[in-house]
Amino acid sequence: KNKCLLSKWLYRLALEPEGMWAQILINKYLHSKTLAQVTVRPNDSPFWKGLMRVKETFFHRVKFIVVDGTTIRFWEDTWLGD
Numbered sequence: 001k002n003k004c005l006l007s008k009w010l011y012r013l014a015l016e017p018e019g020m021w022a023q024i025l026i027n028k029y030l031h032s033k034t035l036a037q038v039t040v041r042p043n044d045s046p047f048w049k050g051l052m053r054v055k056e057t058f059f060h061r062v063k064f065i066v067v068d069g070t071t072i073r074f075w076e077d078t079w080l081g082d
Helices: 002-015 020-030 046-061
Strands: none
Touching: 002 020, 002 046, 020 046
16 A cells, blocks of 8 residues: 555656655755666655655556657666666
8 A cells, every 4th residue: 555655656756746845856866867766875764765665666567658758868767677
């Protein structure tokens, strides 16, 4: 149940990053990285650590479609494996 809720937050963060909550997370944890590139750090909040715990499962179950390419970073995003 908890994993589903955390996955929903990851989905929103990846696809609907316009909200104030998303901008806070992006500024605090992502900086110029993508979700696939960030790792958990010891001082991260419990909420962020939870997101990072379900991140791999989330990426294995979700499919992203490249529409106009504005949110795809070809050289930085993970396409297959590491």
